[in-house]
Amino acid sequence: MTSSDQEDRLVARGGRIGGTVAVAGDKSISHRAVMFGALAEGVSHVEGFLAGEDCLATLAAFRAMGVRIEGPEDGRLVIHGVGMDGLRAPEAPLDMGNSGTSMRLLAGLLAAQPFAAELTGDASLCNRPMGRVAEPLGSMGARITALEEGGRPPLRVAPAEGLRGIRYDLPVASAQVKSAVLLAGLYAEGETCVTEPAPTRDHTERMLAAFGYPLRQEGATVCLEGGGRLRAADLTIPGDLSSAAFFLVAAALQPGSDLTLEGVGINPTRRGALDILLAMGAGIEVRNERTYGGEPVADLRVRGGELEGIEIPEHLVPLAIDEFPVLFVAAAAARGRTVLRGAAELRIKESDRIQVMADGLRALGIAAEPLEDGIVIDGGPIGGGTVDAHGDHRVAMAFAVASVAASAPITVTGAAAIRTSFPDFLAVARSAGLEIEADKD
């Protein structure tokens, strides 16, 4: 067995959750820091960059396009910006690994470049739909071809011949699509406006502002004028609420626990998981609110108790989209029934997160009924057993957390992808009191 096979299998035995921990930097913001730092004029300094495989794929892509980036060293990057027109043609296809954010945002940026490029990724990413970005970018004049059926990657992006601004109504609430169109809009003639059907994470808008790019926000619509410039900026990236969510749930479902998570991003367009857990009765206190690089940050203190099942309000779905695997674990440990609807997007993430979570919860003895656009979970005693994360980082970490409420150890297979978003997960989990190890058998 190779060492990566070993990491692919985890055994979690629960434990007493408590203490004070910090999670790694926010993944969404880390991607954008590299992108905007690369396109800026001058040298940007970044602290708290997440050195997970997804963000490293973005970093490697910009290096392959001629951008000098020092680090990451202890989360620090020094990005020598090349300006809006300074990227160079990459010599080989850009490999985005497992990262949907990298592929969709880069599609928007590459659509506007005077050179051809190809974007590819791993088996999971190559199964995800890219028509959602190719279509609006096409109407701006971009020439993007998806090489596989159903708008699936690899994507071939031909040199641009001048893009024009559009007004685009997002058909799905997606920050990746919004960001791809805005990135292309930086280079387009005239104004580009994107209207969202429901709020989605606004890190692109906040970071453009931090790099000095003017934006106009009117209700659900954000607009920018093409042809501007970005000024280098120094940024500190907040801790990732999506990573913190595993420990929020671990502590919230264990009576008597007391855990503080320091320096976590609580951007209102991202904090749906907090609001869902609070509605389930979790004892979470938001303390020491402050701002890092235009992003709100706080320390979160969680004291465990009993959780109640709820009907999750649909407007919270896009605001908690990546946290549902672990929220399903909270639902399994809660008293009563939890119902989620309006979350069909979960079926086209790194795995089909509705089906994969339902299968895993059932293997642990929980009644979980998948719906086309959601799930119904009846809380009850969680048993031990083996569950398959299907190579999905968030599913793997969610089932490790389930062990806190389980009557016997939980073995998680297909867990190596944890490196994509949370390479220090095992270390942080242990310091929060979780007994977890990579299986050596």
Ligand SMILES: O=C(O)C1=C[C@@H](OP(=O)(O)O)[C@@H](O)[C@H](O)C1
């Ligand atoms: O813009 C981003 O950084 C992200 C947006 C979300 O995807 P969608 O825009 O597809 O919902 C989220 O699931 C992903 O992890 C990160």
Ligand SMILES: C=C(OP(=O)(O)O)C(=O)O
């Ligand atoms: C969906 C996710 O990421 P991405 O779309 O960037 O692969 C995630 O991190 O849960």
